[in-house]
Amino acid sequence: MARPKEFDYSKKLNMARELFWEKGYAGTSMNDLVDRLQLNRSSIYSSFGNKHQLFLACLQSYIAMKEKEYVTTASKGKSPLGSVIAIVNDVEHYIIKDTKTCLSTYTTFELGRLDVDVYKVLQKQSEKTVGLFETLLEKAQEIGEVPKDKSPKDLAYYIVSSFAAIWYADILFKDSTVTKKVKEIIVSGIKE
Template sequence: MARPREFDVDRAVDRAMELFWRRGYAATSLQDLMSELEIGSGSLYGAFGSKDGLYERALERYCSQQAEGLICRLEEATEIRPALASVLTEMAEADLADPGRGCLLVNSATERSDDPATVERVSATLRRVESALAGTLERAQARGELGPDKDPARLARFLTTFIQGLRVMGQARADRAFLEDAVNTALRSLD
């Protein structure tokens, strides 16, 4: 009979997510993971199969948290401009506060672009964000906040791309004035 797990898997995934987020996949060793999670190799392999398996779970958790947070805020928005300005400004502020950390989604897309599971997770998350933005923009257009000449789907694709670029520029240590100007320019796309 197998021994029952003696650690909280969800907590372990959260802690691994933080470690991968700070260091990246390649710079995080199995020893780093076992130390951070306070588990042995048998427990790690038993619960996650491999370092890759744990990374996939951590990335899935991050994507779910980030996408759900963004989607909820967009769906609850009664006005598109203030909601979008708030979301974009918060992203810029997070990067200004801790530029080395960046966005795990962006980090994963660049560091693990040769891993099919990572590419699929990143792509699926970006499709969800784009779809949520498109729906929000369609609702804004129906309320008269967005001109009839605007294409919500194209704007959503642009904004999804802009968000990822904003996160990269934050990691590249762009200053506050640069990021604020970029956000203001992106918001003008709604005019």
């Protein structure tokens, strides 16, 4: 008979996610995971699978958290365009406040072209986020908040892709004024 798990799965998953976030996938060893989670290898393998499976679980839990945040923020907007802008503003505030790059963005550049499983998770997440923005932008266009000659789907792809530009500006220039300006240009690109 298998012994019951003597730890909080979600807590250990969050601890592993923080470690992957700090060191990246390639920079994180099984020894690092053993040390951080305070679990032996066999417990990690039986509870989470191998390093790759654990990483995918961490990435998926992060994505679920971010998707929930986007939907919550969108629900607070006073109009469809207001919801879009609120999400973009939240991303910018998070970037300036936090010292860590978005795990999805970080992973896209580390593994997006190298790991098919990671690519599929990231691509699914991106399409879902594009869908959220596209729906909001279609509604915004119906009420005249967005010009009729703009494609809501193209704008949605633009917004999602632009999140990486905001991270890039913050990381390289370390100037919140520059980061805010990049965000403002993105928002103006939606409205005009």
